[in-house]
Amino acid sequence: MKVALLGVGGCGTRLVDQFVRAERRTGRPVTDGNVLAFHTESQPLSQTTALSTDQHVLLGDTHPAVLRRDSNSPATDSPNSSHDSQLQSETSTTTSQQGTSSNSRTRGYDINEYGVGGDPDVGAQVAKADRPEIRRALDKIDETEVAATMVVAGLGGGTGAGVGSVLLDELTDIYETAVYTLGVLPADTESDQRALTAARGLRTLVPQAESTFLVDNNTWCHETDAVADCYQSINSMTVDRLLSVFGAGEANTTFESELRIDPADISRTLAVGGVTTVGRATIEINSETHGLLARILRLLGRSSPSGSTPVDAAKIKTLISRAVQSKLTLPCDITSADRVLLILSGPPDTISRKGFETGRYLLEDETETVEVLAGDEPIQNTTELTATVVLANVTSVPQIDQLQRRAVVTQDSAATTPATTSSSPEQTETADSVRTQSGKSQPDGDSHSVEFDFDEVDTASETTESTE
Numbered sequence: 001m002k003v004a005l006l007g008v009g010g011c012g013t014r015l016v017d018q019f020v021r022a023e024r025r026t027g028r029p030v031t032d033g034n035v036l037a038f039h040t041e042s043q044p045l046s047q048t049t050a051l052s053t054d055q056h057v058l059l060g061d062t063h064p065a066v067l068r069r070d071s072n073s074p075a076t077d078s079p080n081s082s083h084d085s086q087l088q089s090e091t092s093t094t095t096s097q098q099g100t101s102s103n104s105r106t107r108g109y110d111i112n113e114y115g116v117g118g119d120p121d122v123g124a125q126v127a128k129a130d131r132p133e134i135r136r137a138l139d140k141i142d143e144t145e146v147a148a149t150m151v152v153a154g155l156g157g158g159t160g161a162g163v164g165s166v167l168l169d170e171l172t173d174i175y176e177t178a179v180y181t182l183g184v185l186p187a188d189t190e191s192d193q194r195a196l197t198a199a200r201g202l203r204t205l206v207p208q209a210e211s212t213f214l215v216d217n218n219t220w221c222h223e224t225d226a227v228a229d230c231y232q233s234i235n236s237m238t239v240d241r242l243l244s245v246f247g248a249g250e251a252n253t254t255f256e257s258e259l260r261i262d263p264a265d266i267s268r269t270l271a272v273g274g275v276t277t278v279g280r281a282t283i284e285i286n287s288e289t290h291g292l293l294a295r296i297l298r299l300l301g302r303s304s305p306s307g308s309t310p311v312d313a314a315k316i317k318t319l320i321s322r323a324v325q326s327k328l329t330l331p332c333d334i335t336s337a338d339r340v341l342l343i344l345s346g347p348p349d350t351i352s353r354k355g356f357e358t359g360r361y362l363l364e365d366e367t368e369t370v371e372v373l374a375g376d377e378p379i380q381n382t383t384e385l386t387a388t389v390v391l392a393n394v395t396s397v398p399q400i401d402q403l404q405r406r407a408v409v410t411q412d413s414a415a416t417t418p419a420t421t422s423s424s425p426e427q428t429e430t431a432d433s434v435r436t437q438s439g440k441s442q443p444d445g446d447s448h449s450v451e452f453d454f455d456e457v458d459t460a461s462e463t464t465e466s467t468e
């Protein structure tokens with residue numbers, strides 16, 4: 001399925017850059033060059049390796065609240081060095097005021113001292129002021145070539161959540177095709193401000209996007225590791241899974257498969273809206289069966305045209321079970337999913353119809369979902385068989401509950417602190433529960449069903465309306 005990718009902020013920029021490298025490496029042209037990276041800081045853009053300068057969109061150039069790095073400033077935005085800067089600023093008791101006239105830098109958001117300083121309200125203001133620049137950049141995306149667009153951002157980021165919400169707004173206004181988001185949730189070790197920003201980001205993005213893929217930094221980073229030290233491995237995992245979903249069916253292959261994944265099945269799965277999470281598992285196919293024996297069978301004229309022999313149905317069933325029980329991009333109760341998509345990628349003809357059907361029944365059973373769509377992706381020259389499982393509109397997600405609780409506490413304490421002046425009346429309410437869950441929604445065609453109630457947390461765009 002062809003998808004345009006729009007990275008926002010440091011996290012989004014790194015992820016789309018890595019995605020483009022991976023699609024080139026694996027020969028699955030998903031974006032066809034329809035990629036942009038938006039940031040309020042130039043350095044992370046200049047550190048991309050797969051994007052051209054034409055694909056960089058620097059926002060807030062003249063905005064008084066955006067702090068620019070001067071030429072003597074140290075480089076801080078590679079994954080590891082940004083961690084150093086982040087730690088410095090997060091543990092610092094003094095607030096950097098270098099050359100900025102904005103009050104935002106006194107509001108406790110100084111996570112990264114450059115760009116919008118971690119403040120999503122400033123991020124949203126900057127994006128709104130730069131709408132013409134954003135529209136000009138979006139003209140470079142050929143909407144007729146892609147079936148969907150995806151906004152990719154770290155939801156705890158001032159640029160990611162703030163600019164991301166305005167960009168999403170713009171896209172849903174002008175595009176007729178589906179607009180998805182991929183959001184990264186902050187780890188528990190990150191600041192409360194990151195958690196609050198991410199909770200507000202969720203509230204804005206989830207109802208607006210056709211589907212929101214989430215990746216949880218906390219789940220994918222060992223407690224002992226600094227989160228920035230995990231970026232590289234989390235990004236690789238994320239890109240591999242995204243590519244397994246959207247890249248399936250995009251590689252050039254001469255092999256036909258009657259089970260081949262249909263892009264319409266991907267759209268249909270995601271059309272239920274809400275939060276999406278992805279699991280994956282891989283097995284090495286016995287090289288004897290798929291090497292020597294396959295060659296003998298071929299010589300005897302007893303194998304398929306591709307030379308592969310089908311993998312045992314029981315083995316495929318085990319693989320699929322491992323995928324759905326694997327560490328998901330965002331852990332959840334898998335029985336809360338509304339629709340499920342299974343993609344089996346491997347050597348052509350290795351997946352028998354029987355294996356497929358067995359796997360599909362298993363998923364129906366384990367996820368208690370009747371809507372399981374499935375397809376395969378024939379890949380030549382591989383000895384691996386991979387099962388990717390997409391769980392759409394999951395509603396029972398402990399990490400979101402926890403993030404919401406943390407956000408409400410942070411918001412409440414900010415509202416009762418005299419130095420914080422920007423709280424709205426709702427921000428002073430204390431909530432025992434910040435999310436309601438009404439069980440599974442009824443899939444009703446293509447409407448966006450959203451089970452999470454983020455009403456206790458303000459969105460960046462709401463707060464910004466009053467400051468405009």
Ligand SMILES: Nc1nc2c(ncn2[C@@H]2O[C@H](COP(=O)(O)OP(=O)(O)OP(=O)(O)O)[C@@H](O)[C@H]2O)c(=O)[nH]1
Pocket residue numbers: 008009010011012014015079111112114115116117118119153154155156157158159160161184185186187190194217227230231232234235
């Ligand atoms: N998995 C992953 N998470 C990242 C990466 N970079 C940043 N994050 C997380 O994303 C969130 C936002 O960080 P950034 O993307 O650097 O922030 P930003 O959107 O550029 O905006 P500022 O907060 O103003 O710096 C934080 O929770 C980070 O931990 C990355 O490369 N991979």
